[in-house]
Amino acid sequence: MLRCSGMGSVFGTVFRVTTFGESHGPAVGCVIDGCPPRIALDVAEVQRELDRRRPGQSRIVTQRQEEDRVEILSGVQDGVTLGTSIALMVRNQDQKSSDYEEMRTKYRPSHADYTYQAKYGVRAWQGGGRASARETIGRVAAGAVAKKVLASVGAEVLAWVRTVADLEASVDPATVTAAAVEANIVRCPDAAVAERMIALIDEVRKAGDSVGGVVEVVARGVPVGLGDPVFDKLEADLGKALLSLPACKGLEVGSGFAGTRMRGSQHNDPFYNEAGRIRTRSNHSGGIQGGISNGEPILLRAAFKPTATILRDQDTVDESGAAVVLHPRGRHDPCVLPRAVPIVEAMVALVLCDHLLRQRAQCG
């Protein structure tokens, strides 16, 4: 018998998150099962994360004006989690279905229009439905709760924009701060490179085009022992989490692809004993060995493609298969990277929180 648990909208084993909602439906959000009780949670903490993801926050992101006000519907009382299911909801406000009239029957190249139609025989053509980045509101809201659970063991997750097109920042994952990431609108802590990234995104926006790039993320203070052999290795679950994000096309762990150009003698991370704590002198492993966290910072890089919807005419086909020209309209992100930063943090926090609770359940 086929057992289906939510058909792709449910994530996690103990800290279990379901997201719901379409881009142009009444609301989007999430339901979290398995959150520990008595975790302090203020709605402002969830709102702060959503504000970092919000459209319209600067000139280099989509100009759709959404307040994205979160409502806590259940599972929290007097500022603490109850241990029961937590429901978080954001009502959609600034929907212009007319912007999508052009995509009602024509398939946007490299978007999800054709594949959704081919799979279901129907699709929410206004705004991309579940394929829209609005779905990630539920993830960011749940991630804000996961971050609180992680903070209770001294762990934190921090992401930033490392590259936009071929512009690359130099950032030290050991010392980078949230304030440095939030210091500019592109969320790149290397101020000089950030300026050039902003200028490039401005330029492609004016040309009706788009660019991609890489978000880098570090998790510091993660306890040793998170991750389960063999299919639920920590990097496997982090990979699924990040590759499930819209427009994410690749992932590197630790030294990543650059590691393939090194010798074992250069790449191995030597162990040493730091006052009773086993540490490694280098961290090419990215904090994970054998699928289990080793206590060093977890370091990942997620690649995001250039936004599919560009404001230029494009050859495509319509639902009948006829060749047509698409004249896209609407308000789109010329580069998804600045808004992807809090979303990447959220997904990493969800995986680490789930594995923290799994580790407690099995090993105490």
Ligand SMILES: Cc1cc2nc3c(=O)[nH]c(=O)nc-3n(C[C@H](O)[C@H](O)[C@H](O)COP(=O)(O)O)c2cc1C
């Ligand atoms: C933060 C963020 C914002 C996005 N904004 C847009 C957008 O404005 N227009 C668009 O076409 N795609 C946007 N995307 C990407 C699409 O949702 C995605 O490309 C689409 O669902 C197809 O999925 P795929 O690229 O993973 O194959 C965004 C993605 C993220 C992470």
